[in-house]
Amino acid sequence: MLNSDELRLFLAVMREGNMLAAARRIGVDHSTVARRMTNMERTLGARLFDRSPRGVMPTPAAFALVGHAERIESELLAAISSVEGRDRDVEGIVRLATPEACAAHLVAPHVATLRARHPRLTLELASESRAASLSKREADIAVMLNPPPKGRLVTRKLVDYRLALYGSRDYLEREGMPESRADLARHGFVSYIDDLAGFPEMIALDELLPGAQIRFRASSSAAQHAAVAAGMGLGMLHVFASAQDDRLIQILPVEMAARRSYWLVMHADLEGLPRVRAVVDFLDEVMRTLRDQL
Amino acid sequence: MLNSDELRLFLAVMREGNMLAAARRIGVDHSTVARRMTNMERTLGARLFDRSPRGVMPTPAAFALVGHAERIESELLAAISSVEGRDRDVEGIVRLATPEACAAHLVAPHVATLRARHPRLTLELASESRAASLSKREADIAVMLNPPPKGRLVTRKLVDYRLALYGSRDYLEREGMPESRADLARHGFVSYIDDLAGFPEMIALDELLPGAQIRFRASSSAAQHAAVAAGMGLGMLHVFASAQDDRLIQILPVEMAARRSYWLVMHADLEGLPRVRAVVDFLDEVMRTLRDQL
DNA sequence: TAATGGGCTTGTATATCTGCAAAGCCGGTG
């Protein structure tokens, strides 16, 4: 079947007007050009050039083909430059700042695959991402809960995830399983320390259940997770961190659900660096793999 | 370099999720698929698939490539179908109706090349194209001086050409060479018989020199040409028919120039027929070759 | 726990393609 190599030769012949010059331009023998053009004509069932000792004369079929060939040529170049050298020159250090839960449950468990693919790349994972971290150059890439006011930053959504209300098996046996939002008033809760939360968006409880009675506050989501698991009360936890935890049971999954998004943020200057792109690719891959569990 | 064959295999692997199924779909051996994907990865400098005994897992580079590959695939199919089989199944009879001058000077001199390309095709050339000829099915294709009111007709401009004022060498020696439009009033002219001209557009003289003294009228442009050549007077003739005629001299080329267009008209149903397309291609080719002389 | 089946990788003979060299064709030129 027709392929782009033949079309490339074809275009060269069209542009040069003869096969010899076309062959020189592409860097193959002219007999190869002549034979492939003949093949092309046979497989297409259409004559493309009238040969003469003075060069070639394109037929109408050739003119009909040239537009397609040009589009294919440019698309092919675009394809190449979009992936060319992705895995070459990937070495050095990349510092990635992400919220704590993302670091612990999404990134860290998969760094081995990154290492396998790019042995000379060292990832530094800073599990706290205040909006400041990037502009102060504390990190090369950051995962945040909202797109920051742009400086010279490249921002795009990385993935959506869910928060849900959990309680420990023990606690719920002891205090009873809430069956409706009204029942929640009788329970104690675990939440963030308001002014120490990296992003205000983290605090989902205020939004879904304002005025809840809060028994324990922590700046760390892992600490809250541990507290809920230990029976301190109910808390809004990351689904991706809690679903496989046998000690925890999800409560009122319909009423008490919140959606959040992780955003990928980086300096525009760094976007082209192979090592930076390697980490971005890695994040994309992890998120794609885990999408269902988020 | 990357080519479309590799991209076709690549797409098949992406769609099937494994190389074995991809190979079956394309109809090559699976070892060929594996080797070509490895080649592709080496030449691109980017890993595309993580192999495992359960199939393959695309990398981010693969996802970046798939859009390009799909566009190339569809453009390639479009390219093929645009020329596929142009020269096959070209046999039978095609009747072409054109104005007299077009038939005699543009089409007829080149029919040998058409014959050479399509030995089983018979062209019938009717050198008169009233607008009626197509709708009465007197011809399959027509060349006209204006686009007719469309029925189920396909119409497009074929080429532009020029009319200019000519006189015979003898005549001009005898009567003097006109140097300005004013001089023309002293001369006699040759023109069309108004109500017998196939298209009103043919009559360029009325438009450029209304009220000219007309000594001879004919319905045929060839007859007018002969009359001018024989010294009967001046006449607006086709440049493509007169330029090589040594008996004729062009007069006031700037002032007395008119532009006309030939239009290609055919039934929409016939457009797809290989033999019809062969004739249309032939006309395009002739016009492209002669464009400078028109 | 062994058997089975799907999938990827690795050898080897064959088919295809490419480069090189020589020949043929045609128009321009001294």
Added chain:
DNA sequence: CACCGGCTTTGCAGATATACAAGCCCATTA
């Protein structure tokens, strides 16, 4: 009018890619 230069075509040997076959790995199943 013979020569020359540029172009295409043809013949042939070496290089490249393909199909076939066998081997390996892993998950599922009896």
